[in-house]
Amino acid sequence: MIYYDSPNPAPNPRRVRIFAAEKGIELPTQMVSITAREQKSPEFMALNPRGQTPALQLDDGTVIAESIAICRYLEALHPAPSLFGATPAALGTIEMWCRRIEMVVMEPVGKIWVHTHPYTERLGLHVHKEYGEWNRPRLRAGYKMCETALAETAFIAGADYSIADIILLTTVDFATFIGEPLPADMPHLTEWHARVTARPSSAA
Ligand SMILES: N[C@@H](CCC(=O)N[C@@H](CS)C(=O)NCC(=O)O)C(=O)O
Incomplete structure (x- = not known):
């Protein structure tokens, strides 16, 4: 392999x-x-x-x-520990959050990266600055959805750490790298970020 x-x-x-x-x-x-x-x-x-x-x-x-x-x-x-959900309800909830994060957080981050960042401009990609800027409030709305959920649960898809947390963590860290740090007015998301970053796996 x-x-x-x-x-x-x-x-x-x-x-x-x-x-x-x-x-x-x-x-x-x-x-x-x-x-x-x-x-x-x-x-x-x-x-x-x-x-x-x-x-x-x-x-x-x-x-x-x-x-x-x-x-x-x-x-x-390697089924254990399960990160995609061990019960039908966990499986569905985790999948729901994976899709939400991909669509409402990762997607705007990708557009901001491609359409506003000097690195991708250097690559000569087809850049639409205005479209990139338009994605900044979309990202904030995506974060807001996560903030609301994290007011109720320790991890994004419930009480247990899952693949959905991995997708969100890697997206947040990349967003920070491209100049879009977590909004200061989202304390639950900020605490969640500290919680998942404290896990040894986050050093990967
Ligand atoms: N949907 C794919 C996305 C893969 C992707 O965008 N990879 C990036 C690195 S994070 C890449 O290879 N970028 C270089 C390129 O697209 O040329 C996945 O989840 O693996």
């Missing part, structure tokens, strides 16, 4: 590293440099036609790309 990884601040490969750390799984790793554009090399594109990290190549050659698909594979191999 080879895990094709990229260093921080890339948020998606970090999801898998945190997930593996929570489960105590060691992943034989090969680094792919995003700054050197190695993810767009013909060799890597043959593994993952999206030209993105992470990707996991199994011993029989099968390639699983998409961070959450890799985590699901690892969960099936």
Whole structure:
């Protein structure tokens, strides 16, 4: 098995590293440099036609790309501790939060990154500054949804730490890196961030 990884601040490969750390799984790793554009090399594109990290190549050659698909594979191999939910209700609630975070937090962060950040401008991507700016209040609204939920529960999908916390943590840290720190008027989200950052896995 080879895990094709990229260093921080890339948020998606970090999801898998945190997930593996929570489960105590060691992943034989090969680094792919995003700054050197190695993810767009013909060799890597043959593994993952999206030209993105992470990707996991199994011993029989099968390639699983998409961070959450890799985590699901690892969960099936190592069911305990369950991070996708051990009961039908937990499974549904965790999945709901994963989708919400992807759609209302990660999505605006990605748009702010691509459309306002000097790094992506240098890459010559198709940049629409106004659209990037329009996503800043969308991100705040996404954070507000999390803030309201975290007033009631220790973790984003309930009483237990889950994959949804991993998606939110990696997204928040990447947002901070691109100049969008957590809003100062969201104390529950700020406390949650300290709580999940205190876990040893967050160093991944
Ligand atoms: N939906 C994918 C997103 C993967 C992704 O956006 N990877 C970023 C690193 S965080 C990447 O490879 N960016 C470089 C590029 O798109 O060329 C996942 O969850 O794995």
